[in-house]
Amino acid sequence: MLLKERLNNNYDFLRMFAALCITFTHSYNLILKNDVEPLMKLSGNRFDFSFIGLSIFFSISGYLIAKSAITSPSFKNYIWKRFLRIQPMLILVCLASILVIGPIFSSLSINEFFRQESTFTYFRNIMPLFGIQFGLPAVFGNNPAESGINGSLWTLIVEERLYLIIGILFLFKEYGKALLLILIGILNLLYFVNIVFYGENLIKYLSGQNVFYAIMFLNASAFFLTNINFKKIAYSLFYLIILASLLLLSPFIIVEKSLQIVLIPLLILWIANLKGKTNKAGKYGDFTYGIYIFSFPVQQMLIAENIALNNPVKLFGLTILIVFPIAILCWHLLEKKMLLLKVRFS
Numbered sequence: 581m582l583l584k585e586r587l588n589n590n591y592d593f594l595r596m597f598a599a600l601c602i603t604f605t606h607s608y609n610l611i612l613k614n615d616v617e618p619l620m621k622l623s624g625n626r627f628d629f630s631f632i633g634l635s636i637f638f639s640i641s642g643y644l645i646a647k648s649a650i651t652s653p654s655f656k657n658y659i660w661k662r663f664l665r666i667q668p669m670l671i672l673v674c675l676a677s678i679l680v681i682g683p684i685f686s687s688l689s690i691n692e693f694f695r696q697e698s699t700f701t702y703f704r705n706i707m708p709l710f711g712i713q714f715g716l717p718a719v720f721g722n723n724p725a726e727s728g729i730n731g732s733l734w735t736l737i738v739e740e741r742l743y744l745i746i747g748i749l750f751l752f753k754e755y756g757k758a759l760l761l762i763l764i765g766i767l768n769l770l771y772f773v774n775i776v777f778y779g780e781n782l783i784k785y786l787s788g789q790n791v792f793y794a795i796m797f798l799n800a801s802a803f804f805l806t807n808i809n810f811k812k813i814a815y816s817l818f819y820l821i822i823l824a825s826l827l828l829l830s831p832f833i834i835v836e837k838s839l840q841i842v843l844i845p846l847l848i849l850w851i852a853n854l855k856g857k858t859n860k861a862g863k864y865g866d867f868t869y870g871i872y873i874f875s876f877p878v879q880q881m882l883i884a885e886n887i888a889l890n891n892p893v894k895l896f897g898l899t900i901l902i903v904f905p906i907a908i909l910c911w912h913l914l915e916k917k918m919l920l921l922k923v924r925f926s
Contacts, residue, residue, distance in 0.1 A: 635845075641739060647804050685720060708736035713847065720884055738793060765802075769799065823843055
């Protein structure tokens with residue numbers, strides 16, 4: 581996205597807010613204090629801040645990935661741009677995990693650590709499309725919640741597989757758009773039937789948070805493909821009242837999730853197109869990915885060192901203080917340079 585275009589919307593602001601929301605919730609999850617996470621308490625254990633963060637990420641990603649697919653000159657160029665956005669940072673975080681975090685925090689000796697097969701199979705995380713490995717040998721084994729190095733990576737499995745689904749736009753050429761919209765419609769219908777009539781037991785593959793966020797992503801893609809003009813309705817009070825009312829009512833009716841996967845991306849994309857000072861959140865760069873991908877391992881290291889072990893707010897604050905400079909450096913030294921290569925394949 582060109583800088584001029586980026587400064588006319590709230591996508592950068594929302595993604596930054598989303599990354600902070602997820603890091604905030606993990607600060608509670610990773611020290612087993614889920615029950616006192618503020619939004620969990622406020623919502624009666626229905627939602628936490630990571631729910632907001634993930635909803636923002638998948639909604640915006642779905643919309644912008646569909647836009648990328650439509651505007652890319654070829655499938656090769658489309659996939660190349662996705663690779664440049666995701667993989668270089670994954671290579672960096674995998675190297676840091678294996679060469680730095682692992683040897684320091686493993687209870688094994690350095691020689692023993694590097695003799696383990698699972699030390700090197702961790703490199704599979706460079707391509708989450710094929711699944712990931714969360715742990716390294718004897719690393720974070722005494723952490724209270726889990727021993728995974730980077731639990732946030734699960735979302736990239738879903739994301740990369742969805743990128744291929746959006747590739748239908750290229751695979752079937754002039755019929756791709758119609759076919760994709762039909763597929764998304766069928767998925768929504770099956771999801772609705774599975775939840776409302778069968779309590780999520782008819783089709784096991786259509787249950788769980790992975791599917792919830794995946795369909796949210798696809799619905800946001802559908803909103804782009806059907807040419808909904810969010811800029812035109814950005815200041816419609818009627819639109820806001822209807823969306824907000826339905827979302828507030830959704831937890832009390834059986835079709836809650838089926839409503840949310842449609843209404844949440846509509847609301848987020850509406851907010852994304854509001855004009856204001858927050859439009860300039862990405863003026864100096866997009867640090868979102870760096871915050872998202874480094875926060876979890878930093879939190880795990882702090883916990884392993886018994887730092888802020890009983891204070892989730894302190895854990896969150898320390899994590900951001902450490903991760904934010906890393907994210908800034910990664911953007912300017914790696915991400916920004918990689919994105920300049922996106923025209924290499926057309």
